[in-house]
Amino acid sequence: MSSMETEKGAEQPAAVAAGSSNYSCIRADVGLRLLLLAASIVAVVLMVTSKQTKNIPVPTIPGLTIANPAKFDDSAALVKGNRFAELTIEICENIDVLGLYSIITTIASLAVMGKSSVPAKYFWILAVHDLLVLGLVAAATGTAGGVAYIGLQGNSHVNWGKICNVYDKFCRFIGSSIAVSLFAAVVLVLLVAINVYSLYRRTPGSSVW
Amino acid sequence: MSSMETEKGAEQPAAVAAGSSNYSCIRADVGLRLLLLAASIVAVVLMVTSKQTKNIPVPTIPGLTIANPAKFDDSAALVKGNRFAELTIEICENIDVLGLYSIITTIASLAVMGKSSVPAKYFWILAVHDLLVLGLVAAATGTAGGVAYIGLQGNSHVNWGKICNVYDKFCRFIGSSIAVSLFAAVVLVLLVAINVYSLYRRTPGSSVW
Numbered sequence: 001m002s003s004m005e006t007e008k009g010a011e012q013p014a015a016v017a018a019g020s021s022n023y024s025c026i027r028a029d030v031g032l033r034l035l036l037l038a039a040s041i042v043a044v045v046l047m048v049t050s051k052q053t054k055n056i057p058v059p060t061i062p063g064l065t066i067a068n069p070a071k072f073d074d075s076a077a078l079v080k081g082n083r084f085a086e087l088t089i090e091i092c093e094n095i096d097v098l099g100l101y102s103i104i105t106t107i108a109s110l111a112v113m114g115k116s117s118v119p120a121k122y123f124w125i126l127a128v129h130d131l132l133v134l135g136l137v138a139a140a141t142g143t144a145g146g147v148a149y150i151g152l153q154g155n156s157h158v159n160w161g162k163i164c165n166v167y168d169k170f171c172r173f174i175g176s177s178i179a180v181s182l183f184a185a186v187v188l189v190l191l192v193a194i195n196v197y198s199l200y201r202r203t204p205g206s207s208v209w
Numbered sequence: 210m211s212s213m214e215t216e217k218g219a220e221q222p223a224a225v226a227a228g229s230s231n232y233s234c235i236r237a238d239v240g241l242r243l244l245l246l247a248a249s250i251v252a253v254v255l256m257v258t259s260k261q262t263k264n265i266p267v268p269t270i271p272g273l274t275i276a277n278p279a280k281f282d283d284s285a286a287l288v289k290g291n292r293f294a295e296l297t298i299e300i301c302e303n304i305d306v307l308g309l310y311s312i313i314t315t316i317a318s319l320a321v322m323g324k325s326s327v328p329a330k331y332f333w334i335l336a337v338h339d340l341l342v343l344g345l346v347a348a349a350t351g352t353a354g355g356v357a358y359i360g361l362q363g364n365s366h367v368n369w370g371k372i373c374n375v376y377d378k379f380c381r382f383i384g385s386s387i388a389v390s391l392f393a394a395v396v397l398v399l400l401v402a403i404n405v406y407s408l409y410r411r412t413p414g415s416s417v418w
Contacts, residue, residue, distance in 0.1 A: 120412035127405045131340070135398055138344045142351025143358075150356065150369070160359070160369040189344055196336045196405055202412040203329035 025194040026113045029126075032191050033106040039184040040099035043177045050173035098184060101133055120202055127195040134188040141181040148174055234403040235322045238335075241400050242315040248393040249308035252386045259382035307393060310342055329411055336404040343397040350390040357383055 105126065112118050151171060154162035164171035200206055314335065321327050360380060363371035373380035409415050 120409055120415050124405060124409035124415075128402050131343075131398055131401055131405075134340075134344065135347045135394060138347035139351035139354075139394070142348035142353075143355035144351075145348075146352035146355035147359065149352075150359065151367075158360075158370070158372045161367070163367045185344060185348070189340055192340055192401070193337050196333060196340075196408065199405065199408040199412060200329055200333035203408060204411070204413065206329050206333075 025198050026109060026118060028194055029191065030106060030109045030113060032187050032194070033102050033109055036184055036187045036191070037099060037102040037106060039180050039187065040096075040102060043180040043184065044096060044099065046173050046177035046180065050170050050177070098133065098137060101129075105129070118198075120199060123195045123199045123202075127192050127199070130188055130192045130195065134185060134192060137181060137188060138185045141178060141185055144174070144178050144181070148178060234407050235318060235327060237403055238400065239315060239318045239322060241396050241403070242311050242318055245393055245396045245400070246308060246311040246315060248389050248396065249305075249311060252389040252393070253305060253308065255382050255386035255389065259379050259386070307342065307346060310338075314338070327407075329408060332404045332408045332411075336401050336408070339397055339401045339404065343394060343401060346390060346394045346397060350387060350394055353383070353387050353390070357387055 108122075108126070112122055148171070150160055152162065152164045152175075154160055317331075317335075321331055357380070359369055360376075360383075361371065361373045363369055
């Protein structure tokens with residue numbers, strides 16, 4: 001990944017002291033933000049399409065089966081309040097927010113990319129916002145991961161049965177969605193890191209490392 | 210919280226161009242790191258002391274009860290592999306690492322505090338490490354929170370029963386531990402933010418905001 005790519009930008013007339021004061025990684029920044037947008041779209045699509053219905057035999061009345069859907073559905077889950085997917089709502093809502101956030105910041109980065117000199121304030125503001133979003137995405141991925149792990153392994157000590165052997169497609173989709181969210185969290189870490197690096201390179205007397 | 214506290218440090222003889230090049234928030238940084246250390250110790254103590262044993266009647270043989278402990282215990286949980294606390298191991302191991310990390314970085318910050326001028330590289334390196342630790346702590350807190358939420362509410366759709374009505378003290382301790390971890394994550398966000406702000410204030414031409 002070209003995250004350490006250098007984009008110097010044209011020299012500003014009233015250039016300030018340090019030679020590296022125009023240093024920025026805007027191109028890498030824009031690339032990573034597009035990656036983030038793609039990841040958030042994929043994660044939402046996986047969540048939304050994860051519905052799976054299984055006919056589960058009712059033990060007492062042989063022959064009678066009930067359709068028992070495991071699906072991700074915001075409103076239904078909120079009304080019924082007892083689905084496996086309940087906790088994964090959180091991650092999906094966060095991912096929706098993440099998609100919107102990545103669109104806004106990509107536009108901001110593209111706008112700044114055209115300028116001859118990017119103000120340092122831009123990196124500072126962006127780094128702090130990326131940081132907050134990173135906290136939310138990492139926590140949501142952890143939450144969904146924890147719940148999905150119980151679905152996969154169960155917990156016999158407290159009688160929580162596995163459900164992924166029944167709802168296989170559902171679990172595969174949710175699992176993939178969690179993997180994509182984890183990837184998004186890593187991209188956010190890289191984004192904060194390159195923005196902080198851009199700031200660092202602009203301080204007087206900074207070296208490449 | 211004095212996170213925006215200013216510490217100018219003595220003027221360096223060969224001071225570089227920009228007036229704000231010695232700006233740093235080292236005192237706030239050290240304070241937050243000590244807070245982080247305290248939080249990680251409290252969280253570990255809560256996890257370790259959360260053991261609770263309940264006599265649960267065996268339904269088929271009236272009068273016979275089995276002692277059924279719910280406790281956090283690394284080795285036991287790893288051997289049995291099926292306790293409620295199993296997933297919370299992850300967060301506790303991360304908290305151990307967090308405690309060690311906060312000790313090391315507090316010492317580093319104290320060492321740097323004595324110097325007349327803190328090099329910009331210090332903030333850059335610290336911000337990136339804090340960032341990685343933040344990702345781990347946020348994800349671990351989310352994981353433990355997700356599992357604890359099922360313990361509290363259960364999930365009747367997939368027959369996962371509540372357990373916190375039985376193991377009340379255990380759940381209170383684990384819950385408090387999760388709250389403290391969340392607090393640690395917030396402290397880490399503040400730490401990254403003030404280090405990035407220190408870097409920003411050192412760039413030529415930066416303003417207070």
